Amino acid sequence: MAAGKTGDLRASLRRAERARALRGLGLALPLILFTLVFFVLPIAGMLVKSVQNGPMPDIMPETSALLQAWRAGEPRRLPDEAVFAAFAGELRAASQNRTLPELATRLNFENAGYRSLLMATARRLPDTPAGNWRDTLVGLNPQWGEVAIWAAMGRASPRLTEGYLLAVLDHRRDDNDQIQATDASSAVYVASLLRTLEISATVTLLCLVLAYPLAYRLATLPESKANLLMILVLLPFWTSLLVRTASWLVILQREGPLNQALQWLGLIDQPLELAFNRPGVIIAMTHVLLPFMVLPIYSVMKGIPSNYMRAATSLGAPFFTAFRRVYFPLSLPGVTAGCLLVFILAIGYYITPLLIGGANDQMVSALIAFLTLQTLNWGLAAALGAVLLVITIALYFIYTRVVGTDGVKLG
Amino acid sequence: MKNTIGRLLLAAGLSAGFSIVAGAAMARDLTVVGWGGTAQAAQDKAMFQPYVKDTGNKLVQDSWNGGIGVLRTKAQGESTWDVVQVEADELVLGCEEGIYARLDWSKLGGQEQYLPGMTNECGTGTFVWSTALAYDKAKLGDNGPKSWADFFDTKKFPGKRSLRRGPRQSLEFALLADGVPAGEVYKQLATKEGVDRAFKKLDTIKKDIVWWEAGSQPVQLLQSGEVAMTSVYNGRIFAVNNADKTNFALAWPAGFIYQVDSWVILANSPNKDQAESFLKFIQTSARQQDVANVLAYGPTLKDSTGNIAPNVLPYLPTAPGVIEHGLSFDTAFWVDNIEALNERFNAWAAQ
Secondary structure: OOHHHHHHHHHHHHHHHHHHHHHHHHHHHHHHHHHHHHHHHHHHHHHHOOOOOHHHHHHOOOHHHHHHHHHOOOOOOOOOOHHHHHHHHHHHHHHHHHHEEEEEEHHHHOOOOHHHHHHHHHHHHHOOOOOOHHHHHHHHHHHHOOOHHHHHHHHHHOOOOOHHHHHOEEEEEEOOOEEEEEOOOOOOOHHHHHHHHHHHHHHHHHHHHHHHHEEEEEEOHHHHHHHHHHHHHHHHOOHHHHHHHHHHHHHHHOOOHHHHHHHHHHOOOOOOOHHHHHHHHHHHHHHHHHHHHHHHHEEEEEEEOOHHHHHHHOOOOHHHHHHHHHHHOOOOOOHHHHEEEEEEEEOOHHHHHHOOOHHHOHHHHHHHHHHHHHOOHOOOOOOHHHHHHHHHHHHHHHHHHHHHHOOOOOO | OOOHHHHHHHHHHHHHHHHHHHHHHHHOOEEEEOOOHHHHHHHHHEEEEEEHHHHOOOOOEOOOOOOOHHHHHHHOOOOOEEEEOOOEEEEEHHHOOOOOOOOHHHHHHOHHHHHHEOOOOOOEEEHHHHEEEEHHHHHHOOOOOOOOOHHHEEEEEOOOOOEEEOOOOOHHHHHHHOOOHHHHHHHHHHOHHHHHHHHHHHOOOOHHEEEOOOHHHHHHHHOOOOOOOOEEHHHHHHHHHHHHHOEEEEEEEOOOOEEEEEEEEEEEOHHHHHHHHHHHOOOHHHHHHHHHHHHHOOOOEEOOOOOOOOHHHHHOOOOOOOOHHHOOOOOHHHHHHHHHHHHHHHHHOOO
């Protein structure tokens, strides 16, 4: 009887525990699902896309297989009749079931002009070859007699490719599949990645220099005054990014209020070039991102008891020493969090450099948008994203190694 | 940026799902699809309403924002659209791919009633819009720039100038300024030497260019005095001169670039006959001019300036003596080469 009672108690305790755990899970479930669907899956999808080669092996399976065998041969000569015949058959089929545009778009990424070549050939392709298919296709367009055209199709033939990742590092495989550096006149991706990191680092540093004293002042002021100042920090934070960017454009332009004021004061003769160049981008981005630096630092500083500094001073440390030895180390978690937050947000910036920057101030996101929306080269766009992600994660680890992760809060 | 891709996926999924639902609910009256906004409102008044009134036929309107992918989807699934207004690149791509019905020109009144280049086997041009050269008359007076060579001449016309960011148009204008005749521009651009020549010409004004991104920017740049002259869509100058009483002049330099928006009939339309009679009805000189008087986009039919309001005529790319020296934007060239030339443009900008 007594044992039964204990068993009941244990069971009901377990039930209650389980119910509580379930409730907890239930509360977190929406967020978990949301993160999974809108964050984890897209990123995973992006990583996969960056190495997926495209539709060639699905649309032209036989040609793909033959071309892969052909790629193994050295030195490269024009493929034999079997490849031409398989290609002609699969070209007709692709044209009929409307999969050809997709393939043409893909092959155009390899060689500009491939799309037109493929579409025009499909339109004029006869049902039976005049003699053999090789002569027939070369007769339709002499480009089919060039090794480069077949090498490009060969590169598109395997299911997986490292071509997009190579392209992001400004390298490509040539017609003999040797990895070569991209010609300097069109090597843009490494430079763009470096530019993105440079702009983000500059903005982060400027934000830190501006935010630290401000956060210190906010944390040491009496509550009522601090709240008022805090509103000034938060007000721009609550304004739309686009509005703030457009306002900076108005302020910074040649005949904008800033230049007029400086000229009226007699500080400058000629208007300063502040818009449509790098300084404009950095000024606007720093302003937009400043609250993301102020808030974490402020929240950490708020938790530092003021008597620590007093204790240090009363023990004989001059203010600066006390600040350096006592206060600053305690505020570091806020600095770490703020820097990470601003840097990571800055890396993805798009609209501000787009509107305020010149042609040489565009960040990686502008290239990604161009590739995704205009040329539909999602593989290359995904590879850019993947490389950026890897760089960010690597920087995060280096940074936390150097600064330490104690109390790093990103939320 | 990873989120951008996620968002795009989501948006694509949502819009595809939405159009399936919308499509299933629609009865199959003749469905005409325009670009919405003021353009479709003007077309509705001048073209669609008279059609319904005169023929008694029913007509359903829809609108879209372009994109060949949308039309590919429409061409494969259940038919929901019949007549669609497309831009030049969608016309070229969709016609190649067999998404559009081949037009029976004998039923549409023949291609010879149109200005040259306004029609093809798949589409009938409905209006022409263009990228021309604008400057502030209040500053430059009557001696403003008249050619792309003037645009590139910073001695004669000091100050900044603005072009659309990217290789499209910039390379064409550079070659024109360098003395290449309009008919040769795309032949030159197809060669490495031609592209080099264009970038070399752009080098001469590289530090003087402010690049615009959105169509509203060049107007704003002129208004704020940031630039002395700019490339601009003709309709924007018409709109701003009317709305803000600015005195911007629109020059039509030899080799201003124009593009044609066309009507097409989707290949899977069950209403092809009705669609053709609809197109014959709306594509008249009078109706096109009614639209042009609102939008300042040029009519595509010959002799379509008689009823154009005098205040609209200077902004019209198809005005007599203007369209003849325009350069038709080569869509097929740019679809093939945009990615490669954009890389070159970015590399050039970074030098």
